[in-house]
Amino acid sequence: METVQLSTKEIQLIAKALADPRRVEILKQIGEGCCDAGLPCSNIRSCQPVTAATLSHHMKELERAGLIEIAREGKFANLKLRRPTLQAYMDYLKAI
């Protein structure tokens, strides 16, 4: 696992991203089906009682925080969990 050094701003983005329960659920879902290909966006939607618009918003936040990577392919968007970012945040918390 590569090591990432996070700025205060990035820490803040991650903390905010993790503060919404729905986003955490989404993260978990992406983390479970963690094939390299990434999880299709609509796949997530079928498991979360939420509009496509809302889901899109959450994914943008997760991406902004560096917690996921969005690979757009044609009309699809495949999500991949960026574990190094999550790990770096845990390291930050450990240092408190």
Place this chain on the structure above:
Amino acid sequence: METVQLSTKEIQLIAKALADPRRVEILKQIGEGCCDAGLPCSNIRSCQPVTAATLSHHMKELERAGLIEIAREGKFANLKLRRPTLQAYMDYLKAI
């Protein structure tokens, strides 16, 4: 270090508590001066550009999340970091 099992609700409270940068600063400050006695509230205030009212509010949130323990003694309030809670949250994140 004792182990704590957190409910979904508690996880959410912790995540929200950690989502505010000022609260994280406060946590750090409490964590540093981590003598068993606890850090006096006014000590924190002298390092954070914030009103007593606001500080009180943040401490209530941190306590609600189980991240600190407030020992009131006379007119003073001594804060102590509850590391087991923080650890439990990190364990939760690790399981994502």
Place this chain on the structure above:
DNA sequence: ACATCAATTAGACACATATCGAAACGTCGA
């Protein structure tokens, strides 16, 4: 070209919350 479908954007709304000033509360020393 057209219809369809996945995803995004725009705009609106409701609700949460970080912050403050002012007032109240409780403790302690004079």
Place this chain on the structure above:
DNA sequence: TCGACGTTTCGATATGTGTCTAATTGATGT
């Protein structure tokens, strides 16, 4: 008892944000 001091509570305000509907974009198959 009185005043000072640390802390809390109250009420108000401004900002942030999760959610929706509707409209838009972009790709794909017929």
